[in-house]
Each structure stands twice: as C-alpha cells, then as structure tokens.
Amino acid sequence: MKQLKVDAIKNGTVIDHIPGGKAVQVLKILNGKAAGDPVSIGMNLPSAKFGKKDIVKIENHELSVDDVNRIALIAPTATITIIRDYETSEKWKVEIPEVIENIAHCPNPNCITNTERIPTRFDVLSDGGPGFMCRYCEKVYEAEGLKIKVG
Amino acid sequence: MPERKFSNKHIISMRDLSREDMIYLLDIAEGIHDGSIKPDMAGKIAALLFFEPSTRTCFSFESAMKRLGGETLLMKGTGSTSVQKGESFADTLKTIERYSDIIVIRTAVEGAARFASEIIGLPVVNAGDGANQHPTQALLDLYSIRKTQGTLENLKIGLVGDLRFGRTVHSLSQALAGFNPEFYFISPSHLVMPEHIKSGLRSLGVNFTELQSVEEVVSELDIMYVTRIQKERFADPEEYEKLKGSYVINLETIRNAKENMKILHPLPRVDEIAEEVDASPHAYYFEQAENGVYTRQAILSILTGGISK
Numbered sequence: 001m002k003q004l005k006v007d008a009i010k011n012g013t014v015i016d017h018i019p020g021g022k023a024v025q026v027l028k029i030l031n032g033k034a035a036g037d038p039v040s041i042g043m044n045l046p047s048a049k050f051g052k053k054d055i056v057k058i059e060n061h062e063l064s065v066d067d068v069n070r071i072a073l074i075a076p077t078a079t080i081t082i083i084r085d086y087e088t089s090e091k092w093k094v095e096i097p098e099v100i101e102n103i104a105h106c107p108n109p110n111c112i113t114n115t116e117r118i119p120t121r122f123d124v125l126s127d128g129g130p131g132f133m134c135r136y137c138e139k140v141y142e143a144e145g146l147k148i149k150v151g
Numbered sequence: 152m153p154e155r156k157f158s159n160k161h162i163i164s165m166r167d168l169s170r171e172d173m174i175y176l177l178d179i180a181e182g183i184h185d186g187s188i189k190p191d192m193a194g195k196i197a198a199l200l201f202f203e204p205s206t207r208t209c210f211s212f213e214s215a216m217k218r219l220g221g222e223t224l225l226m227k228g229t230g231s232t233s234v235q236k237g238e239s240f241a242d243t244l245k246t247i248e249r250y251s252d253i254i255v256i257r258t259a260v261e262g263a264a265r266f267a268s269e270i271i272g273l274p275v276v277n278a279g280d281g282a283n284q285h286p287t288q289a290l291l292d293l294y295s296i297r298k299t300q301g302t303l304e305n306l307k308i309g310l311v312g313d314l315r316f317g318r319t320v321h322s323l324s325q326a327l328a329g330f331n332p333e334f335y336f337i338s339p340s341h342l343v344m345p346e347h348i349k350s351g352l353r354s355l356g357v358n359f360t361e362l363q364s365v366e367e368v369v370s371e372l373d374i375m376y377v378t379r380i381q382k383e384r385f386a387d388p389e390e391y392e393k394l395k396g397s398y399v400i401n402l403e404t405i406r407n408a409k410e411n412m413k414i415l416h417p418l419p420r421v422d423e424i425a426e427e428v429d430a431s432p433h434a435y436y437f438e439q440a441e442n443g444v445y446t447r448q449a450i451l452s453i454l455t456g457g458i459s460k
Contacts, residue, residue, distance in 0.1 A: 110281050112262035116240055131347070136262025138164060138283050140347040 007040060012059040014081040015071065020044050020052030022075050027056060029070045029103075029148050030063075037061045050077065070103045072096045073132075073143050096124055100132060104146035111137035122146070152188060153178040157453055161268040161275045164284045165326045173326065177294050179458060180449035184442075190452035192221030197451060198251035199225045200243075201278070202258040207418055207440060208278050208287070212255050215447035219457065224251055244271050253455050256280075274454035282318050288417055289322035291446040292376070295439040296327075299413040300373055303327065307371050309335040312378035312398055312423060314344040319417045320378055321348050328352055334359035335368045339394050342384060364397065370407040375400070375433075376415045379423050401425035405433055415439050 018026055023041050040057040047053035062082050063071075071078055072094045082090040102119035113120045113136055122132040122141075131140045156175040159167055168176075182188030197216045201209050209227070216223050224247070240263065247254065248271045256264045257278040264277030264284075279285040297303050308327065310320045314336055324334060325348070334352070336344045336359055343361060352359060362368065369375070380398055385391035399422060400414065413435040416424060420436070428434050452458040 108261060110259070110261050112240075112260050112266045115260055116266060118266060134262065136265050137281070138166070138262070 007057070008086060009038075009040075009057050009059045009083055010086055012037070012057065012061050012083055013063045014083060015056040015058075015063075015075075016053070016079045016081065017047070017050065018054040018056065018071075018075040018078050019050065020047075020054055023054035023056050025074050025148070026054070026071055026078075029074070030058075030067060033061065033063075033067060068094055069097050069100065070148065073100060073103060073146065073148065076143070098124055100124065102149065104132075104148050106134045106137060106139070107141060107145055107147060108134065108137045108139045111139070113137075120149075152182070160454070161264075161277075162286050162290075162450055162454070163265050163268055163275065163277045165286050165289050165322045168286070168326075170329045173290070173293060176290060176446070176449050176453060177297055179453060180290075180294050180442075180445040181298075183448045183452075184445040188458070190219050190448065190457040192216065192219035192452060192455070192457045195221040195253070195455050195457060196251040197221060197223050197253045197255055197455075198247045199223055199255045199278075200247065200257070201225070201227045202256070202260075202263075203279070204228070205257050205279065207443065208257060208285075211440070211443040212278065212447050212451075215444045216451055218444070219448055219452060221451070221457075240266075241270055248273050253451060276450060276454065279318070282316060284322055285318050286322060287443070287447055287450060288319050289326045290450070291439065291443040292319070292323050292415060292417070293326055294446045295413075295415055295435060295442045296374055298442065299435055300411060303330040305331050305333075306373040307333045307335070307368075308374045308376065309337055309365065309368060309372045310344075310376050310378070311337045311365055311400070313342045313380045313384060314338040314378075315342040316381075316384060317378045320376065321345070323376065324348060324352065328355045328357050332357060335372070336361045337363065337365055337368070337398075339363065339380070339398075342380065365400065365404055369405060369412075370409065372408065372412050374413055374415060375405075375408075377423055378417065379419075379421055395422075399423055399425060400428060402427050402431065405431065408433055 023043050038059040042055040044052045068080055076096055078094040080092055081088055100122040106113045106120050121135040125131040125133055133140045153175055156171045199212055213223050244267050253274045255276045255278050256267055259281045261281035261283040264275055264280050268275040277284055277286055300306055314320050377400055382391050412433055414433050416436040418440055
C-alpha cells in the first residue's frame with residue numbers, strides 16, 4: 001500500500017479510516033481534548049476499501065472510550081491506534097455503543113432535552129438500518145440527522 | 152385476583168410495557184369493571200398536572216381516583232402556577248412530589264413525563280406528551296378491543312384517518328404488535344403511517360396493508376379505529392374538502408361489516424363518524440371512553456400499591 005503523507009508520531013492516537021471529508025467533524029467533536037497538542041490531518045486520501053478516507057493523528061493524547069463513542073457516531077468505520085514510543089500499543093475498530101449519552105443534540109425542538117438542561121441519550125436501534133432513538137421524545141434519527149455537541 | 156405481573160414503576164411509553172404487563176393491567180381493569188376487584192385508594196392523592204388542555208383524559212383520571220375513594224390535586228394550564236413566574240419544570244415537579252402519591256402529567260413537551268420519572272421518587276403516568284406517547288389511551292383502547300372481541304390475538308384492525316400525526320394510532324399499533332394482528336392503514340396519501348412505525352412493525356413480523364379507502368376492507372375488519380383528519384394538516388384547503396368525505400364513516404360505509412366489528416374513536420369526534428352510526432351495534436366509542444375510567448383506575452391503583460395488598 002502506498003505510504004500516506006502524514007508523519008508518524010512518537011506518542012498519541014491515530015484515527016484512521018474516517019469517511020472522506022469527516023476529519024474536520026471528528027476534530028470538532030474532540031475540541032478541547034487535545035488542546036495544545038500537535039494534530040496532523042490527511043483528507044480525501046485514497047482508500048481501497050472506502051474510495052476516500054481521512055486520517056487524524058494527535059500527538060501526546062490518548063483517546064478515552066467516551067471520545068471514541070463520540071467519533072463512532074459520525075465515523076463508524078474508523079480505527080483507533082494508540083501509539084507509544086513509535087510502536088502500536090493498542091488498536092481497535094470503533095464500535096457504535098448501545099447508548100449514545102450526551103454526545104448529540106436531539107433535533108426535535110419540542111423535545112424536553114431542548115427545553116430543560118438535561119443530558120441527551122439516544123438508544124441505538126438494532127432492527128433495520130442504523131437508527132438512533134431519543135430516550136425522551138422517542139423520535140428516531142439517522143446519524144447524519146444528529147447535531148454533535150462540541151467539546 | 153390475577154397473579155401480580157407488572158414490572159414498571161411508571162407508565163411513560165407503550166415501549167416499556169411487556170405483553171405480561173399489559174395483560175395484567177387489563178385483567179385488573181376488568182376486575183374493577185365487573186366489581187370483583189375493589190382497590191382501596193382512601194387517603195391517596197393523585198396530582199394531575201395538565202399543562203396542556205384536555206377534557207376526557209383529565210376528567211377520567213379525576214373520576215377514576217375519586218370513585219376509588221382517593222383525592223386529586225388538579226392543575227390546568229400554567230396560568231395560576233409558579234411555572235408562569237419562571238419556575239423550572241423540574242422544580243415544579245420536586246415540589247408537587249411532596250403533596251401527592253402519584254403524578255399524572257399532560258404536556259406539549261415531548262419526553263417531559265420520562266424526564267419527570269427520572270427526577271422524582273413517585274410513580275409518574277404520562278397522560279400525553281406532545282406528538283409522542285399517550286399510553287393510557289392505548290391501554291384503554293386495548294381494553295376496549297379485548298372487551299368487544301374476547302381476545303387481543305389474531306385480529307384484523309383498520310386504523311383510519313390521520314395516521315401520520317395521530318399519536319394514538321402510533322401507540323396502539325405498537326401495543327398490538329405482540330398479538331399477531333393484521334393491520335390495515337387507511338389514510339390519505341400524505342397522512343400515511345410514519346416510516347419509523349412501519350419499520351418497527353416489519354422488524355416484529357407484523358403484517359400491514361396501506362390503502363386509501365375504508366370500503367375496500369370493511370367486511371374484513373374486527374375493529375375499525377377512526378381518527379380525525381384535521382383541516383390544518385392540509386396545505387391546500389381544496390384538497391381537504393375533496394378528501395374529507397372519503398373518511399366519513401356512515402351506515403352505508405359499514406353496511407357489509409362483520410357482526411362483531413366495533414368502531415372505536417379516541418374522541419373528540421367532529422364529523423368523521425356520522426351521528427346515525429351512534430345507534431348502530433357497531434358503535435363503541437362512548438363505551439370506550441367509559442372504559443378509560445376502569446383502565447386508569449387499574450393504572451392508579453397498581454402503581455400506588457392500592458391493589459396488591
């Protein structure tokens with residue numbers, strides 16, 4: 001496979017196989033989590049599997065499970081690699097959790113989560129295609145329809 | 152007394168209720184109806200918080216509680232409350248929690264009853280939250296269906312009218328899904344059952360047919376559940392005038408109905424069922440409204456422990 005033009009990092013996290021064009025959104029979700037750390041982005045890189053993919057490398061920052069859950073919502077194909085001293089320490093595929101807690105706003109303006117200050121919660125539906133049901137108003141949305149909370 | 156099988160502290164959504172929960176609740180309602188079960192609600196207080204207008208649901212909860220010897224605290228609208236002074240919904244609930252044994256909430260805000268159940272210690276009953284759920288209506292509909300047909304299993308059920316916005320038909324179709332129904336969704340093309348309800352039914356293996364005319368299937372039906380088509384749902388008033396007649400049920404419409412077929416309606420009726428139908432043996436909507444009292448008596452007494460002792 002052709003070498004990608006994104007530098008290797010000594011310590012930190014590599015988020016690979018992000019759907020093409022979504023890297024900026026991924027960073028937006030992680031806003032503040034890697035404040036001050038060097039970040040490299042590759043966008044619309046050729047991918048045999050997806051056609052185009054994005055890649056994000058964050059130095060000196062290891063993503064938490066909560067961070068990964070946030071990413072899963074918009075980049076369910078992403079892989080996470082934790083790098084320690086230039087070596088792969090851990091690598092796993094992003095998995096959409098059963099419940100997405102306080103990561104996205106409910107798009108329904110009449111939902112209680114938009115009138116009271118309460119955390120949102122979406123149950124991930126397993127029947128049929130990917131759907132996210134708001135625990136409160138019970139409306140079902142696709143991932144693209146959800147607005148990710150920043151920070 | 153039916154064996155106790157009810158696993159919920161609250162009644163928020165039909166999604167939370169198992170088949171066993173529903174059957175237990177209907178059995179209790181039936182016992183209250185025929186007088187074999189007499190819950191003791193003396194000394195118990197239900198706070199009825201109706202932030203949104205309601206006549207039938209509110210009165211039937213009041214009637215249910217009072218006929219069992221309990222008391223009610225009634226709040227209608229927000230005009231005379233501290234909500235209007237800027238008090239948060241959460242603070243209102245946490246205060247009223249101190250005055251009552253169970254809280255019944257009707258609000259236009261979707262998910263408000265679920266939120267209430269998470270922040271207070273008392274049982275909460277959702278009496279309608281916007282366009283989302285109205286589980287006590289669905290339960291009284293189930294009760295009425297079982298009462299008239301002797302079973303909930305394997306019935307042919309036509310849902311007629313505004314299937315897109317009508318929350319009662321959404322809750323009812325979900326509630327019946329576990330009883331092997333054959334659904335007929337009868338509505339104008341732009342008021343069809345929403346896709347998320349249909350995909351939920353498909354995943355449960357429930358059969359349904361979508362059509363635009365009642366006459367096509369009236370002779371098949373065990374239950375015809377009629378809802379109102381509201382004029383404001385039409386962008387073009389002419390379209391409304393043209394279509395509304397197709398969804399008016401009169402004696403001619405039900406001429407070929409089976410003997411056991413019953414017509415249900417959540418009420419209020421405007422003109423979607425002609426008054427001439429009221430005297431027909433197929434009409435059951437006023438009895439259905441009465442059944443709301445027995446069903447809500449069952450709900451109030453199960454959740455407050457007025458029945459298990």
